[in-house]
Amino acid sequence: MDFISIVGILLAGIAIIGGQILEGGHVGSLLQVTAFVIVIGGTAGAVMLQSTLPTFLRGMRMVKWVFVPPPLAADALIQSITQWSTTARKGGLLALEPMIDEIADPFVKKGLQMLVDGAEPETLRETLQLEIDAYEEQQREAARVWESAGGYAPTIGILGAVLGLIHVMENLSDPSKLGAGIAVAFVATVYGVGSANLLFLPIANKLKGIIAREITLRHMLVEGLVSVANGENPRLIERKLRGFLA
Numbered sequence: 001m002d003f004i005s006i007v008g009i010l011l012a013g014i015a016i017i018g019g020q021i022l023e024g025g026h027v028g029s030l031l032q033v034t035a036f037v038i039v040i041g042g043t044a045g046a047v048m049l050q051s052t053l054p055t056f057l058r059g060m061r062m063v064k065w066v067f068v069p070p071p072l073a074a075d076a077l078i079q080s081i082t083q084w085s086t087t088a089r090k091g092g093l094l095a096l097e098p099m100i101d102e103i104a105d106p107f108v109k110k111g112l113q114m115l116v117d118g119a120e121p122e123t124l125r126e127t128l129q130l131e132i133d134a135y136e137e138q139q140r141e142a143a144r145v146w147e148s149a150g151g152y153a154p155t156i157g158i159l160g161a162v163l164g165l166i167h168v169m170e171n172l173s174d175p176s177k178l179g180a181g182i183a184v185a186f187v188a189t190v191y192g193v194g195s196a197n198l199l200f201l202p203i204a205n206k207l208k209g210i211i212a213r214e215i216t217l218r219h220m221l222v223e224g225l226v227s228v229a230n231g232e233n234p235r236l237i238e239r240k241l242r243g244f245l246a
Contacts, residue, residue, distance in 0.1 A: 005066050005206065012198045035188035038160035039153060039195065046152040047145055058138075059145030066206050072213050074220065077108075078241045081224035084112070085234040093118060093229075107131065107218060111225045121229040128222045136215050143207040150200035157192015161185040220244040 017027055048056055087095050097116045103109040110131075114124050164185025220241050227237045 002067055002069055008202070009199075016194065016198075030187060030190065032187040032191075035160050035164075035191050038163065038188055039156050039191040042156035042159065043149050043153045043192075043195070043200075046156070047149050050148060051141075051145055055141050056145055058142040062139075062142050062207055063146070063203060065210050066203055069210050070214070072210075072217055074217055074245055077217060077221060078224070078238055081221070081228065081241060082234045082238045084115075084224075085228045085232070085237050088228055089231065089234070107135075108221060111221060115225050115229055119229070121226045124229060125222055125226050128218075128225070132215060132218045132222070135218070136211065139211045139214070140208065143204055143211060145204075146200050146207065147204035150196040150204060153196040153200060154192045157189045160188025160192065164188060216244055 017030070020027060020030060051059070084096055084099070087099075093116055096112060100109055100112050100116065103112060107128075111124070111128055114127065119127070162185075164182065168182055168185070223244075224237060224241055227240065
């Protein structure tokens with residue numbers, strides 16, 4: 001559990017609501033269903049329009065990483081690679097074959113299988129690098145769903161404000177309806193700017209950071225496998241891979 005994300009959201013919410021209360025305002029005045037529908041619905045529609053369905057759904061699923069990031073056990077991976085190197089030096093690359101079935105990660109399993117199959121070091125590197133590039137682009141596209149939402153939300157908020165003012169102008173003869181229209185106008189702007197800068201953009205940046213660490217781990221794996229294929233000393237391999245964590 002990533003507690004700093006939870007603390008950040010709570011702190012942002014308390015700051016906004018607390019500021020409203022300190023100014024003598026009412027929390028209820030920030031709760032406008034119409035403004036919420038305009039901003040969130042409009043933003044979601046705009047993001048869907050620019051995305052493919054698989055990318056959009058992947059972006060929605062990835063939001064859980066903000067609170068429960070995927071395990072990135074760099075130390076465990078280094079230990080595994082060092083163990084593979086030691087085993088390969090003693091019994092050859094074929095001695096690694098029984099270990100393949102113990103691996104759950106498809107990318108790690110593929111790399112180790114290529115190593116056991118006797119792939120040349122450069123072929124191993126090039127093949128896995130292509131897969132890393134494709135995976136990185138796929139993941140970054142999903143993260144851009146939230147980045148795009150952060151770009152659209154403030155503009156949709158302004159659109160909601162304009163709609164609220166249009167409602168006000170249409171009811172100038174009925175003062176009882178003016179307050180609701182003005183409230184929607186201003187609250188829509190708050191929702192648009194607030195959701196973009198307190199939720200959507202921070203979520204996008206958090207996801208991009210997690211993806212970057214994932215890619216670093218994959219590059220570390222590739223470097224380790226190539227080193228094992230070249231028959232390098234296990235201790236030297238470990239020192240080399242530690243450089244990725246500096």
